[in-house]
Amino acid sequence: MRLVPMLLSAAIAASFPAVAAETAGASTPATVETRIADASMAAVAGLREAALASSLAWDITESLTTEIGPRLAGSEADARAVEWARAKFTELGFDRVWTEPVTFPKWVRRGESAAVLGPNAQPLALSALGGSPGGTVEGEVVRFADLAALEAAPAGSLAGKIAFVDYRMERARDGSGYGPGSRVRSRGPSAAVRAGAAGFIMRSVGTDSHRMPHTGITRFDAGLDPVPSAALSVPDADQLARLLARGPVRMRVALDCGWDGEYTSQNVIGEITGASRPDEFVLIGAHLDSWDLGTGAVDDGAGVGITMAAAVHIAALERRPARSIRVVAFANEEQGLIGGFAYADRHAGDVARHQIVAESDFGAGRIYGFNTGAPAHAKAAEAKIAEALAPLGIERLPGEGGPGPDLIGIARKGATWAWLGQDGTDYFDLHHTPDDTLDKIDPDALAQNAAAYAVFAYLAADAEGDFGSAPTDPAPAL
Known part of the structure; x- marks a missing residue:
């Protein structure tokens, strides 16, 4: 491999x-x-x-x-x-x-927040991915079960929306479940940009059930304009998935972070x-x-x-x-x-x-x-x-x-x-x-x-x- x-x-x-x-x-x-x-x-x-x-x-x-x-x-x-x-x-x-x-290159994190908007308004726990730019985006959330589904999204199909990859990492003694999850973190933001998304969020690459988001580095492919990208804690990813099962969800993601020399x-x-x-x-x-x-x-x-x-x-x-x-x-x-x-x-x-x-x-x-x-x-x-x-x-x-x-x-x-x-x-x-x-x-x-x-x-x-x-x-x- x-x-x-x-x-x-x-x-x-x-x-x-x-x-x-x-x-x-x-x-x-x-x-x-x-x-x-x-x-x-x-x-x-x-x-x-x-x-x-x-x-x-x-x-x-x-x-x-x-x-x-x-x-x-x-x-x-x-x-x-x-x-x-x-x-x-x-x-x-x-x-x-x-x-x-x-x-x-030095990357800095200063602050971050996220919230569901509208009738089910509530905060969500998330962490900016290392390498993400700062910025605030609001948009409808579109859920994808895994990285392959997001990568198959047609160009422009996510214009103004927030891509959400809801891939769940598997627990293993040798950590073998980490590879597929980390690829969501490393490749997902670029796939979201290619589909026209205004932002990217993902289920954390982790095996816990605590309201603790997992950060980690990401990169954007050459020629793409980076968008705010973050990971939701596992319980918050579950919460967002349940809300999406009930109907459309709008969300705000605000990240204060970025490269600094x-x-x-x-x-x-x-x-x-x-x-x-x-x-x-x-x-x-x-x-x-x-x-x-x-x-x-x-x-x-x-x-x-x-x-x-x-x-x-x-x-x-x-x-x-x-x-x-x-x-x-x-x-x-x-x-x-x-x-x-x-x-x-x-x-x-x-x-x-x-x-x-x-x-x-x-x-x-x-x-x-x-x-x-x-x-x-x-x-x-x-x-x-x-x-x-x-x-x-x-x-x-x-x-x-x-x-x-x-x-x-x-x-x-x-x-x-x-x-x-x-x-x-x-x-x-x-x-x-x-x-x-x-x-x-x-x-x-x-x-x-x-x-x-x-x-x-x-x-x-x-x-x-x-x-x-x-x-x-x-x-x-x-």
Whole structure:
């Protein structure tokens, strides 16, 4: 399945196994089997238990979400988050800490409201989609059951009207229901414009039943004049559908938002130096930004806490791994994986130094599955990592998973990915909503995640041999 990078978000890689096949580590001339020594396996037994007993992942996540809160890319809080991450890496004892600039268009939200007009007048809860222009529109609402129905609407048929796509996302442990819903968000506004609509609204891409609208990025196709575009909370989408079943509905949507120049944020990077091959590294990471409605706890403060803590647990060992552990807090994932692609471009010449890469960006549910895109000569090492992860309740699942969203860019350039699949059954109850707050995280589950990332990263960094990362030319298409 071909995916447009600007439309990807958290869990897309887990949602589309084809990404795994298309971005597997590049083939290499190596024929020697990659192995993991018994001494390495012995070292991770204590590492696993220490990480499980530690509250460090929780402490880091609590610090970020409490001291910084929402971290919309380009906002004042984005700048504070960068400084927080730099200081936190230093406080935690990382051997090297640095930043790399990431520049992007800045989108701002100032306010939003919606209401049904006429005899059934009432307010509705909605949130502007990232990338929407501001403006106030009033018009008759036309409901479409799904994206295909809207895309089939004839040009001009919605003149002066508001298009409403009422597609309901399905719940799944691996988040596979997100893909169809996110395509409504990414393609629906352009389809509405082509049909002549004055505005676009949609049922939120979420699995909850709370009056909490889910935001997220959208884009308008080149040559189209953007229109105000927003997502209704799930109960409000139900309410609007019931009203439409009774007869015509007029609605007002008022959004105060839009693009506002350019902004330069930073990828923030910390590294624990390897014992004998410090110029090679295992990369683990998460994204530092969040949407502005909640405090970005599950998306993706948890990932920041998990990966920072995993590296610290490794650094505390008496026997460090051969290679370094690099942790990247990526900038502006939410508006198009911008920090991830900036990192990939900057490090395109260093692909072979990336032993293997993994990202935590699917909340804080327990990890249940493990897989990599490694070639045949590294499969025995993959199996040993799976063996060490098994006491954490994690199963080796060949054929599943893919690179985390921010790692798609570097995977396309040939870096081998690993997938530590989290249980996302409830993730889309919270994703991109005001309900994404710290209290939704289970500290024990967070510790299990940190333990899994620590075990994986240590063994991969200490392996005798490689996992197949090598420059790809041409890069595999997504």
